[in-house]
Amino acid sequence: MQYIETSKELQSAIRQLEYLQTEQAVLLKEQLSFARSRVRPLVIFKSPLSRLVGGLLQFGFTALITKNSGILGFVGQRILQGIFRKKDRIS
DSSP states (O other): OOOOOSHHHHHHHHHHHHHHHHHHHHHHHHHHHHHHHHOOHHHHHHHHHHHHHHHHHHHHHHHHHHHTHHHHHHHHHHHHHHHHHHHHHHO
């Protein structure tokens, strides 16, 4: 780092820093624009949204099955009986 001894050197250093700041701001804006174009809102929310929907569906089906377990068991038994009777008739 150089020591600044005169006011002209100080003004020159200030101009150089301002120019560097302007260049960096332009680069930062370009990078931000590029990042925004690459990241779509749908991509950001797709994974968490699908997990949320999956969890809600699983919770809903679990609640439905627990409330209607007797009916579902009866229907399941009838279906299995129908399948096995058809196999016995074919044999």
